[in-house]
Amino acid sequence: MDPRELQTQLTKLGYAPGPIDGRPGKLTTAATVAFQRSVGLYPDGIAGPKTQAALKAAIEARATVDPTPAPPRQSMSAIGLAALISREARKLTAYRDTKGIWTIGIGHTAAAGAPIPYAGLTITAAEADAIFARDIVQYEDAVRAAIKVSLADHQFDALTSVCYNIGTGAFPGATFVKRINAGETPARIRAAIMMWRKPSEIISRRTGEADQFVTPYSASLPKARSTDARPISVAA
Structure with missing residues (x-):
């Protein structure tokens, strides 16, 4: 799927893929994962055929009710x-x-x-x-x-x-x-x-x-438990 189109569709549905610039990064991937989780798809962050079909269906369904963009929908980071x-x-x-x-x-x-x-x-x-x-x-x-x-x-x-x-x-x-x-x-x-x-x-x-x-993430990553020796690690 064209990255710019993916970003556009995610934005219409209230997700936050970052700027619509055709250069997908972590924000676009995170927004894709959030959408996939919301519709019960496996959250791999890849806009494959099932995800594309779900995006199309969601946009069409929204257009019949309210054509205005949805507000951002906060999901876990x-x-x-x-x-x-x-x-x-x-x-x-x-x-x-x-x-x-x-x-x-x-x-x-x-x-x-x-x-x-x-x-x-x-x-x-x-x-x-x-x-x-x-x-x-x-x-x-x-x-x-x-x-x-x-x-x-x-x-x-x-x-x-x-x-x-x-x-x-x-x-x-x-x-x-x-x-x-x-x-x-x-x-x-x-x-x-x-x-x-x-x-x-x-x-x-x-x-x-x-x-x-x-504690903001800019200050420190969280520990899973306070007794852990170090904060959690997140894959790049």
């Missing part, structure tokens, strides 16, 4: 996804988490939909990534719906990571959500995030998420 995957790990055989809930892949449970994990279930790494790409959309949606103010990437990423852990049902009523919407200080918001500290095994993860919320 590559850094945020890497941090979340590191926190959850990628496990190809079903296991019980600290609460005894059957889990598989990248933190996938029955609460997120199919497949339903059970004792003895195994999947491939590609299947784990595809399940995660589908799952994450509902958590991003929950954050966008609950938060009424603008968020920087590191803030949106941290909140989606928390939501992925506590669930879309608990997230909207959380104290930290109320404090964010009320415009309270980062320190007060961080303290509210740290209220979600049970079971005790989750504390290092929650601290990593709280630190991620208050």
Whole structure:
């Protein structure tokens, strides 16, 4: 697909591929991945036939309802996804988490939909990534719906990571959500995030998420857990 046309179509749908200059870079790839995840395609960042067809269908559907460009749709950044995957790990055989809930892949449970994990279930790494790409959309949606103010990437990423852990049902009523919407200080918001500290095994993860919320990526990459020796690494 012509890079300029890809950038144009992504922009029409409210994604942010960077300037429409025909020179796709990381922003265009990230926008393509975000679109693919939103329509349930494998998020490889490549505008192949399935992605092109989905783009065309999305644009045609939008044109029949409202021809104006959609506002930017915030999704997790590559850094945020890497941090979340590191926190959850990628496990190809079903296991019980600290609460005894059957889990598989990248933190996938029955609460997120199919497949339903059970004792003895195994999947491939590609299947784990595809399940995660589908799952994450509902958590991003929950954050966008609950938060009424603008968020920087590191803030949106941290909140989606928390939501992925506590669930879309608990997230909207959380104290930290109320404090964010009320415009309270980062320190007060961080303290509210740290209220979600049970079971005790989750504390290092929650601290990593709280630190991620208050620390711009320009200052430091996040740690998956506060006890980690170094921040997460992101492929170039």
